[in-house]
């Protein structure tokens with residue numbers, strides 16, 4: 592059964608972009624094989640991830656993700672059956688949330704910063720969809736479309752490419 596899972600977590604250590612790239616490489620490799628799609632947002636402290644796919648496959652993956660020492664304080668925001676994917680073209684899209692203008696966070700939450708634990712599931716989904724569309728980040732010129740294998744087209748915001 593097609594299912595969507597959203598969770599938030601906190602990084603267990605400061606991550607260099609290379610460590611995030613390693614997570615994305617593994618995710619894209621594994622997810623593509625298992626027809627999982629989704630999006631990951633990270634701002635140097637918080638992760639927010641949505642995953643879509645078969646419920647059994649998602650359950651097994653979430654067990655691995657929850658046991659991964661690279662993050663902690665994992666909070667499930669939702670696990671729901673869905674009729675259609677929202678992130679069908681990404682095996683795992685990525686947005687560097689610290690490059691996103693605060694107005695996007697105010698659209699979905701009460702504060703102009705990335706704090707995924709404060710979001711309802713619907714707001715988290717809305718934010719991830721906006722990030723996948725490139726709202727408020729495309730204007731920085733920082734979105735690089737990288738063609739993945741097969742149907743997967745990951746979106747990477749190059750963390751090092753923009754001056755704060």
Ligand code: FAD
Nearest residue numbers: 614617618619621622638640652655656659660661662683
């Ligand atoms: P490998 O990548 O070969 O790793 C083998 C083992 O080493 C795993 O147990 C892994 O947890 C551990 N490991 C690898 N690198 C490190 C490291 N730098 N520090 C500590 N332990 C490490 N996986 C997916 O398949 N799909 C996803 O969408 C996905 N999203 C993720 C999101 C986040 C925020 C994090 C932190 C991890 C995510 N992962 C994802 C990775 C997941 O937790 C597992 O590591 C991965 O699924 C295992 O894949 P593998 O069997 O190919 O093992």
